[in-house]
Amino acid sequence: MQKYAAPARPLVAQMIEAAARDPNRTVAFQGAPGANSHVALTQAFPDGLPLPCFGFADAIDAVRVGQADCAIIPIENSLHGRVADMHFLLPESGLVITGEHFLPIRHALMGLGPVEGIRQAMSHEQALGQCRHWLSARGIEPVAHPDTAGAAASVAAIGDPTVAALAPPAAAELYGLQLLADDIADADHNTTRFVVLARAAPPELPEGPCMTTLVFEVKNLPAALYKAMGGFATNGVNMTKLESYQRGGTFAATEFFCDIEGRPGEPHVDRALDELRFHSKWVRLLGSYGRARERG
Secondary structure, three states: OOOOOHHHHHHHHHHHHHHHHOHHHEEEEEOOOOOHHHHHHHHHOOOOEEEEEOOHHHHHHHHHOOOOOEEEEEEEEOOOEEOOOHHHHHHHHOOEEEEEEEEEOOEEEEEOOOHHHOOEEEEOHHHHHHOHHHHHHOOOEEEEOOOHHHHHHHHHHHOOOOEEEEEOOHHHHHOOOEEEEEEEOOOOOOEEEEEEEEOOOOOOOOOOOEEEEEEEEEOOOOOHHHHHHHHHHHOOOOEEEEEEEEOOOOOOOEEEEEEEEOOOOOHHHHHHHHHHHHOEEEEEEEEEEEOOOOOO
16 A cells, blocks of 8 residues: 555555455456556446556456456557566466457646646656657656556655656546646557456356467477467467567577467367477466457
8 A cells, every 4th residue: 555655545545445345346457546457447347346456466466365356457558569577477377368458548648737847757667658759759758657647646746847647637637637738649559458367267258259368388499489380370270469588587498478369179279279289398378268359
């Protein structure tokens, strides 16, 4: 609780108290009230009770210990790429991906003084990266903060008219700030993809197209990745994402994060996954879930 700026603490306390009374309806999110994750939560779970958590690991832990039924976590942004740490946290979480949600992102600049006098803008590093051209053109220095709405609360606590926050527009009213500029983005396609994490997969997947997310590490052999990917091509499985990342600082063991269209149990998907397993040291399925948005 004390990690949040003072203006956010009463709201956080109210939400924690309400969530504790009904954990089965509770959805954990990272950030302060009013953050983009909070906005995504209200869209994806209109009847859910929001549980603010200071960090991504805190939101995951809230689900693991039963304080929340699930969590909604940002995983990638169309403008600024992957969300830091999530490729490490997801496989280690022990949770299952049960859904996805896409949120168009439009930031607002909010503070206490006129926009002409703003010298610094505080926000999550993803938000700052999504607006870096806009900020640079106005000579505003970006200052990293753990989350967007938390930055708004901090600006209210600091009380400096030269310091503003980049946050969702609703955060201005929550923390008593003026909207100095709205609809800020360096690109119109600015969208964040969220995933829903739960302790167990649902008994049945929804009707319609599905996605499956997995991580794997190929064997340390020439053309191992090429061979592993061949099974998806020959079986007609569309791979919508493939990202590599290093673990442990060895620069040797590269792991891959992958999204495919389809689900285990479909013959062509099963054949592709069998071939992937043959050419990999290990394969871990993180979840299958209904596709929220058509790829391509």
